[in-house]
Amino acid sequence: MIRLSGRLRSALIIGGQGIRSRKLRTFLSMISLFLGVLAVVTVQAGAETAKTLRLADLELHVGKDGTRQMYIPPMPDAMDAALTTVTGKPGAVGMLGYQAIIGEPDVLPINQGAAPFDNNEGGYYGPGMPMNCDPMTGMCRPMEPVAQPPRGQAIEVVLQGLTGDVRQFRPFRPVSGDWLDFGGDPSYSPRLVINKEAAKGFTRYQIPAEMRVEGATANPTPRIIGVVDDGNPQPTAYVRADEMRNWMPKPSANQMYGPGLQLLFAPGAGETEALVIRKLTGLGVPQEMLHVETVNARKDIAGELAIIRWIFLGMAALVLLIGVAGILNVGLATVGERVEEFALRRAVGTPRSLLAGIVLAETLLTGLLTAAAAIGLAVVALDVGAGLLGSRVPQLQEMTFPWQAGVAGVIAGLVAGLLGGLIPAIRAARIPIATVMRA
Structure with missing residues (x-):
């Protein structure tokens, strides 16, 4: 059990009695300080919320911190060996x-080039241009233009073939249906999980169930089993890689989209990573082409968020100084009214340090009460905001009030109480005993 020293306990008790006897003045002090503490709490809570949302967005695209990723050169033998090694x-x-x-x-797809459905005017995403790629060098050149077929009821998607559950690295948020089940034998009717952008196309248009992929031996009939939010603006579908390999026995560089084959490793999967590298170097892949990167999303966003946080904390500090000035003004007025009381206490042997402690206790308790009120309002505001915006920003549904903001609010309240009460406390400690004779 923590025991307070006699002087500290006395200062707190007398300071609390002073607050109770001057409720209106304490309330006015809290009002002047409330906005400053609330500003500090809001800035800190906003910074932590922005960090959480930004980190969640990065994890959807690049993976969780510590994930090691490798890109395999577009060589059929290398990609086939890498896929076989990591499967299972x-x-x-x-x-x-x-x-x-x-x-x-x-027919031409409605969103040629896998363009988003709300911005289907080509540009970065398309329309796609036929390319002739060299599998050894990776260099691609546009092919001669050919006559285009008419547009029809078809949509183009980025198809990601997976050897396992990628959600251990990229925490996709489920929207409806199920995720891919990697147990059991692969089906000849590929099961697809599409993202929210692809779901727009299937909702708006009547799309027949026939899928065409370059290099496939036939057009398989896909089955959509679920929808996820992967943060990707392009229409994307996820499928078991072995179900696609039923129709495409060996990957080819001309069939690939984007960087081709990407491997993701957990920090504890070093043996599998080393095995892949040994197999690929044995196939003649140069060592310098097998570059492995470690995801460190927190470090990437730390700098940009820190700058924004310090700018707004500086503005909050200015507001807090106004509250400090209010406490200082009220404290000086209170000490001026209690000169005879403090002089009488000195006459009966009260130490100067205890007189200063009584004044500081009042201002510190006022700061703590203000911090509690500001933190309480911030918690309620965050809960209300998450309820109103949760449907638009799913990450807010699981958001809780960051403890860092509560700590910052308590510290701000204590610092304001200390700065605002320091001068009145010194003045109270210097009141001479002779002042008691005025009474």
């Missing part, structure tokens, strides 16, 4: 990117 291995997932068209045959 814990802590390792291969991602093979294709572009697929789902819908009517012999």
